[in-house]
Amino acid sequence: MSHHFSRFLAGRPGHVLQIVATPTTASPTTDSKVFLSLVRTSLSALMFGAALSLTACGGGSGSSSAVAAPGADAGMSAAASLGEKIFKDVSLSASGKQSCATCHNPDNAHAQSNDLSVQLGGPNLDVPGFRAVPSLRYLNLTPTFFFAADGTPTGGFNRDGRALNLAAQSERPFLAPHEMANASRGDVVAKLQRAAYVAEFKKAFGSTIFDNPDVAFDRIQFSLQAYQKEDADFHPYDSKYDQFLAGRVKLDDAELRGLALFNNPAKGNCAACHISNKTTDGASPLFTDFTYDNIGVPRNYAIPATADATYFDLGLCGPDRSDLSGRTDLCGAFKVPTLRNVATRKVFFHNGRFKNLRDALGFYVRRDTNPEEWYPTAADGSVLKFDDLPAAYTGNVNVTEVPYNRKRGMAAALTPAEIEDVIKFLGTLNDGYKP
Numbered sequence: 001m002s003h004h005f006s007r008f009l010a011g012r013p014g015h016v017l018q019i020v021a022t023p024t025t026a027s028p029t030t031d032s033k034v035f036l037s038l039v040r041t042s043l044s045a046l047m048f049g050a051a052l053s054l055t056a057c058g059g060g061s062g063s064s065s066a067v068a069a070p071g072a073d074a075g076m077s078a079a080a081s082l083g084e085k086i087f088k089d090v091s092l093s094a095s096g097k098q099s100c101a102t103c104h105n106p107d108n109a110h111a112q113s114n115d116l117s118v119q120l121g122g123p124n125l126d127v128p129g130f131r132a133v134p135s136l137r138y139l140n141l142t143p144t145f146f147f148a149a150d151g152t153p154t155g156g157f158n159r160d161g162r163a164l165n166l167a168a169q170s171e172r173p174f175l176a177p178h179e180m181a182n183a184s185r186g187d188v189v190a191k192l193q194r195a196a197y198v199a200e201f202k203k204a205f206g207s208t209i210f211d212n213p214d215v216a217f218d219r220i221q222f223s224l225q226a227y228q229k230e231d232a233d234f235h236p237y238d239s240k241y242d243q244f245l246a247g248r249v250k251l252d253d254a255e256l257r258g259l260a261l262f263n264n265p266a267k268g269n270c271a272a273c274h275i276s277n278k279t280t281d282g283a284s285p286l287f288t289d290f291t292y293d294n295i296g297v298p299r300n301y302a303i304p305a306t307a308d309a310t311y312f313d314l315g316l317c318g319p320d321r322s323d324l325s326g327r328t329d330l331c332g333a334f335k336v337p338t339l340r341n342v343a344t345r346k347v348f349f350h351n352g353r354f355k356n357l358r359d360a361l362g363f364y365v366r367r368d369t370n371p372e373e374w375y376p377t378a379a380d381g382s383v384l385k386f387d388d389l390p391a392a393y394t395g396n397v398n399v400t401e402v403p404y405n406r407k408r409g410m411a412a413a414l415t416p417a418e419i420e421d422v423i424k425f426l427g428t429l430n431d432g433y434k435p
Contacts, residue, residue: 076231080230082200082204083228084231085195088100090102093181109137109341109430109431111137111344115346118131118303119133121178122178127178129178130313136228137341139234144156152291153333154291158335159350160316160320160321161292162323167222186213189216239340239433240429240430255427258421261425267402267403268414268422269403273293287429293333297350298375298387299387300388313388314389314393328393342429368410369411
């Protein structure tokens, strides 16, 4: 919930003091006035990062001049309409039974529908993955990965930020042995040439599009990106909380208490990274500041890879991301996700260690006060904290910010009753609320 790389008032993008939001606030608080210039600076950084992401749209060569024409679905371009078909097409996998929508179910906020820690893929759907499936919602404003002025890693796609944009993010699922398991880009393109919508693909991108498989694959990626950017189902902003901020509905007492605890820097401190108030231009909050944190999530032995005692998923510094392998100070850090629709999730954290929101919040606030609840115990009775990191990197774990600044035996930052209130508030972030 809070962040390790820079302190609460350090000025990273979007990282500002939070107040309890109400739809009828008469005037800003003294604290919010103090940080007004910080807000403006932060928004500028976010807008710059988002602009970088937008300039990267398309992901490569090949003309896209035809994609501005209206698609089959009202309001979407031809490319986006194709992207929807590609997203849901199981024939593009080695098994013939798996599509993007299999793991990113539109009916479950574009996240997984089961409670497996990692999903199964491959030609026979029996190859386990390595990370829990993230939701694809509210990614359209994510900036390209960069280091902020204070050194804070920010933005990027995937849990380790290695993909530059939504188009680039789509390549790995097609080719990874534990996902759709195609042998090559050309293998994916060959499958698409047998799809029912191949004529539509040629109409959008030209009759010679398949002459170069790399260009054709590029257009597949472009179409998936267009679909995620243009289809409002990926970013509807229609939760109860959105309607509360717009003054159309009220939160009940428990939800308001939960919001206050969520924002309180001495209690939940969630809003330090999961920003909950509107931007200065009135836009709804994304509930992420796009940064990274290392919170020492316990090892999940339900992931088959962990049978190898030397296997560790270190996020920013590998093994999937290789360009930051020398930045050992970043080992164990993963992207701060949006909390929109978090109450609909079946598993939590990058390794799917927790299966319900109550346990996930309990870990946040009792990780250090009651570590025996989460980590294994040695023969001498000592608790082996941060057991999903090599010993050399346990010093990277956030132990300074609320609620991680507690010691064993101290009171947790939130009581069980307060956790229930925060859960009630988080439920207001689910899309599709109808009064």
